Amino acid sequence: MMASPKVKPVPEASLRRLPSYLHLLRRLHAGGRELVSCTHIAESLDLNPTQVRKDLAYTGIVGRPRIGYPIRALIASVEHFLGWDNTTDAFLVGAGSLGRALLGYAGFQRYNLNIVAAFDVDPERIGTHWRGKPILDVDELPDLAGRMHVHLGVLTVPADAAQDAAHLLVLSGLKAIWNFTGVALEVPREVLVEDVDLGASLAVLSNRLAQRLRSAEEEESERHVGGHGA
Amino acid sequence: MMASPKVKPVPEASLRRLPSYLHLLRRLHAGGRELVSCTHIAESLDLNPTQVRKDLAYTGIVGRPRIGYPIRALIASVEHFLGWDNTTDAFLVGAGSLGRALLGYAGFQRYNLNIVAAFDVDPERIGTHWRGKPILDVDELPDLAGRMHVHLGVLTVPADAAQDAAHLLVLSGLKAIWNFTGVALEVPREVLVEDVDLGASLAVLSNRLAQRLRSAEEEESERHVGGHGA
Structure with missing residues (x-):
């Protein structure tokens, strides 16, 4: 060798x-x-x-x-x-509000990312289309991943379902997970995970903003108190 | 004092x-x-x-x-x-594909973030609604920000327009920008910026995935060559 x-x-x-x-x-x-x-x-x-x-x-x-x-x-x-000269096919798991938002985002084309199908557990969603993409039963994912040679999964399920869904993606042979669930996933070492945590990002911004607004209010009320205090 | x-x-x-x-x-x-x-x-x-x-x-x-x-x-x-016990009103700037995706994302309610209006420059979009939110002329933003006491802007314009739009938000008195444009914004020190860069996140994942797939292919072809080489 x-x-x-x-x-x-x-x-x-x-x-x-x-x-x-x-x-x-x-x-x-x-x-x-x-x-x-x-x-x-x-x-x-x-x-x-x-x-x-x-x-x-x-x-x-x-x-x-x-x-x-x-x-x-x-x-x-x-x-x-970056691997952006070839189209990367991806599955999206979780066709809820965030999943559908990402399905409708045309900007992924710029990165040659092509979400070929979405998967869900909700019978009301299964069998429908969103922005031209089929929403399929998650039970079909393992078989389709193998046949379509899909390596990338976009994970947009609720936090409670995140670890189970990640487990299914790993068992189905996917090699990379773009994780929007905000959950720290446990996966085998050879599986890549990249996190986009909107909640965490907003937490930083809203805490700092609340702090600034509070201290601006305090300054304002101190100004009204005038020359009192030391 | x-x-x-x-x-x-x-x-x-x-x-x-x-x-x-x-x-x-x-x-x-x-x-x-x-x-x-x-x-x-x-x-x-x-x-x-x-x-x-x-x-x-x-x-x-x-x-x-x-x-x-x-x-x-x-x-x-x-x-x-986190400031999540009070609803934070926000303006969204840029009602393109990503902006509309975020307007349609119900999950922000969990963080008590309420996008009250979206703004755009495109006459075809101005005056319409998306998911119940009005899309207004960006020229109306400075006046509305003051009257509605909105402090947070969600920035989803194309990269080319990002810096100008950020400048407008600052001039309009907004104190925090949730920046989805992928552009490093220049703003005064007192304005908070939190970046969510989907392109950068996907770059990390797709480069590493491409590398893994390539080395898996190499291993495969080595196996076919069999006992050759040292």
Whole structure:
């Protein structure tokens, strides 16, 4: 057996920045531009040029000093690196309010993510369509995942059902879960999980906002009290 | 003037965990339970009991040794701390695909977030309704924000329009922006921004998935080559 070359995982922060590069590059390309420098990208996105150069190097492309990168090649390199040059088929599990919101979100096309079907346990939903996508019985998922070679699951079930649904996705052979449930899922090491927790995100914002509004009120009432106190 | 007591900001990680406590507590409460211990919470959510005790203490409640917390009081304490005991009115800016998806998401009620109106620049959208919410001309936003005392903006415009829209929200006196645009917004220090970047989240997942699938393919082809190589 040959030894596989060890692939070093790219830092998550770099991966998270790549879509913003891609967005800028597509805009520059649409505007007729052919070359771009790290410095230009860095200035446009308020980043450090050295960081930009490192991030882009992960995708396998190196700019030429004083010339920069050919934009078309750079776009292709980033897209390939993110796996966005091929359409990724996905199943969505949980066709409730959030699930249907995501089914209706056309923006996923930009990332070449194609939700091919949604699954649910509710007999009233099963057999219907939403935004052109069929809602199927979750019992059909294991068989369909194998036949359709679907590797990615978008999990939008209620929190109570999250762990069971994740278990089903793992048993069905899915390799990655985009987890919108807010639950810390237990899955085998080889299954990837990426969390988007709207509740947690809103918790940060609403606590800080409530605090600011409270202290603004206090300042206001202190002003009315006038010169009292020390 | 009296000196305001210095409020220490609570660590973001603690804030992010609070909604999961709340979810568990509501479930226990619905099941008729009256008391809960840190250890029970920690075990249910796969966390460290000391961490749970610290997180809950931030909300101003302290459990009694060997007895724990009264669940109803604990729920009230966490909700108040997150500002979720009062409805927070919000404006949504950008009634495109993502904006309409969020307008249709009933789950925000759980966090007492109430999107009262959406705003857009597209004449075809202005004057219509989506899921019962009016879509108004963005030019009306500054005046309405003042009259309706709205402090929170949900930003779902395309990336190109993000900075300008954020600027408008700031000028209109909004104090917090829930930013779904994927753009690093420049706002004055006193304005809060919380980012939810679906593109960045998917970038992490799809890159790692593409890498796994590639190395699985390589292993497969090595197996077909059989005993060749060293």
